[in-house]
Amino acid sequence: AVPLFHQQLALSPMLDVALTQIEQRYSAQGLEIVGYYQANENVKDVVPDFVAKKITEKIAENYDSSCLVMIDNRKVCMELSSSPLIVSQLTQDGKWKNRDNKSVIVDQSSLDTVSDLLRRRVFHEITDFDLHFDDITLDWANTNLNKLMGSYAVA
Amino acid sequence: DALTLYDRIIREDETNSTARKRKVAVLRGQRRYTDAIKELTEYLQKFMSDGEAWQELVDLYLKEGDYGKAAFCMEELLLSNPHNAIYYTRFAEIKYTQGGLENMETAKTYFGHAMMLNPKNVRALFGLQLSCQQIACSGKATSQKKKEAHRLAEFTAQQIKQRYDRVLGASSSSADLVDSMYVSTMTCTDFCGSRVKVL
Numbered sequence: 001a002v003p004l005f006h007q008q009l010a011l012s013p014m015l016d017v018a019l020t021q022i023e024q025r026y027s028a029q030g031l032e033i034v035g036y037y038q039a040n041e042n043v044k045d046v047v048p049d050f051v052a053k054k055i056t057e058k059i060a061e062n063y064d065s066s067c068l069v070m071i072d073n074r075k076v077c078m079e080l081s082s083s084p085l086i087v088s089q090l091t092q093d094g095k096w097k098n099r100d101n102k103s104v105i106v107d108q109s110s111l112d113t114v115s116d117l118l119r120r121r122v123f124h125e126i127t128d129f130d131l132h133f134d135d136i137t138l139d140w141a142n143t144n145l146n147k148l149m150g151s152y153a154v155a
Numbered sequence: 156d157a158l159t160l161y162d163r164i165i166r167e168d169e170t171n172s173t174a175r176k177r178k179v180a181v182l183r184g185q186r187r188y189t190d191a192i193k194e195l196t197e198y199l200q201k202f203m204s205d206g207e208a209w210q211e212l213v214d215l216y217l218k219e220g221d222y223g224k225a226a227f228c229m230e231e232l233l234l235s236n237p238h239n240a241i242y243y244t245r246f247a248e249i250k251y252t253q254g255g256l257e258n259m260e261t262a263k264t265y266f267g268h269a270m271m272l273n274p275k276n277v278r279a280l281f282g283l284q285l286s287c288q289q290i291a292c293s294g295k296a297t298s299q300k301k302k303e304a305h306r307l308a309e310f311t312a313q314q315i316k317q318r319y320d321r322v323l324g325a326s327s328s329s330a331d332l333v334d335s336m337y338v339s340t341m342t343c344t345d346f347c348g349s350r351v352k353v354l
Contacts, residue, residue, distance in 0.1 A: 010217045011248040013262075017281045042186055050220050133278045137322050 001037065002140060003128035009038075009051045018129040018140075025141065033059055035067035037085075043073045046086055053096065060090050068096065078119050080111040113152040122148070157181050172202050179211065188218055206232060213245070222253045243269035244279045251286055256295045262286040263304070277318065284311040 002022050004015070023033060036059060038052045048056075048070055056068040068088045075084035083106035087099040117123070125145060127138040158181055164174040175198045182191035192215050199208055209232050216225035229246040236242055247265035250258040263286040269279035287308035291301050 008214065008217055008245075008248075010220065010222075010252070011245075012252040013248050013282045013285050014278060016285060042184065045186060049218070133281070136277055136318060 003126055003142075005130045006128060007130050014129065014133060015055070017133075021129075021140070032063060034063050034065070035059065035069060037069035037071065039071035039073060046070050046072050048088070048096070057090065065089065067099075076118075078115055080115045083111065109153075113149060116152070117149070169201075172198070172205070175202075176208065183215070188215055191215055192219070204235065206235060217249075222249055225249050226253070238272060240269045240273035240276055240279065243272065244276060244282065247279070247282050247286070251282065251289075256290065256293050259286050259289045259293070260300075263290060263307075277315075280311055280315055280318075284308055284315060287311065 004018050009015075019033065026032070036052060036056045038048065040046065040049070048068055052068055052070070056066055059066040066089070068090075070086045070088070072084045072086055075082060083101070083104060085104060085106065087104050088096045089099060091097050122145065127140050127142055129140050132138050132140040158178060161174045161178040161181070164171055165178070168174075175194070179191050179195045179198065182188075182194060192212065195208060195212050195215065199205065199212065202208065209228050213225045213228045213232070216222075216228060226246065226249045229242065229249060232242050233239075233246060243265045247262040247269065250265065251262040263283060266279045266282040266286060269276055270283060273279070287304040290296050290304035291308055293301070296304070
């Protein structure tokens with residue numbers, strides 16, 4: 001998962017640059033963009049806005065089962081007991097349908113890892129594309145953080 | 156309840172700008188974006204020089220997808236802050252998102268101006284490159300404009316490559332990045348085109 005922006009999401013030029021860079025970096029590894037996640041600014045707001053839908057529709061043009069993942073901010077805490085993700089997909093008649101929570105599996109070890117990272121305030125170190133465009137020496141792929149998360153899986 | 160109190164404060168003292176702005180913040184927190192916009196517009200009719208308020212209004216209009224009004228607010232900010240490269244970049248981004256040849260040319264001009272004010276601005280450089288590509292590929296532009304745009308697109312692409320080279324070390328990855336920017340032109344046109352249809 002690659003973080004994009006924390007400021008204005010509705011503007012296309014930087015989004016285009018970001019998606020191009022992501023595709024370019026990861027296609028060599030055989031990876032492709034399969035979905036989009038968003039956390040709204042308002043804690044209680046879990047409804048995808050037009051930006052989220054438009055971006056995921058665009059992804060769906062290249063990848064049929066693309067997912068739109070909304071973060072349920074109310075569930076994000078330092079001791080995660082259940083998945084805070086709400087996944088929806090585009091149906092054939094162009095409507096957005098939420099996937100049943102039971103079909104979205106997030107195992108407890110992942111939740112434990114995220115809880116620990118939250119407690120350690122690792123989120124201050126995340127670089128997204130907004131920060132990258134302000135200073136291109138910052139790595140939007142967050143290689144260091146990914147290594148850190150990898151170390152949890154080994155342990 | 157807070158809203159009732161703020162209303163009372165405003166009734167008692169019409170010049171109290173803080174109470175009005177707090178009221179807009181409360182409405183935004185309640186996700187009543189249309190009401191927040193209405194309240195903020197009324198505020199700005201009385202307190203026209205409040206830059207922070209204009210910025211907030213741009214943000215609210217973009218949340219609602221009203222790019223036209225967001226652009227208008229950005230223009231107000233530009234009038235009062237004619238040397239702020241960030242405002243030029245933001246205005247250009249809005250114009251680019253609106254799409255269409257005229258908006259793209261405006262975007263190109265404003266990205267260019269932002270670059271003049273702050274040559275280190277990477278967003279403006281990317282924006283300039285993308286908007287030139289869009290113009291170069293446009294069916295409606297004159298061939299002379301297309302040629303100019305194409306030349307500028309190539310120049311800016313090289314500039315981007317140089318900057319990334321300095322950071323990543325001259326490597327194939329920055330060359331690939333620049334090439335992929337050309338490939339992304341078609342994606343850009345689709346995205347802008349479809350966004351305009353949403354409006």
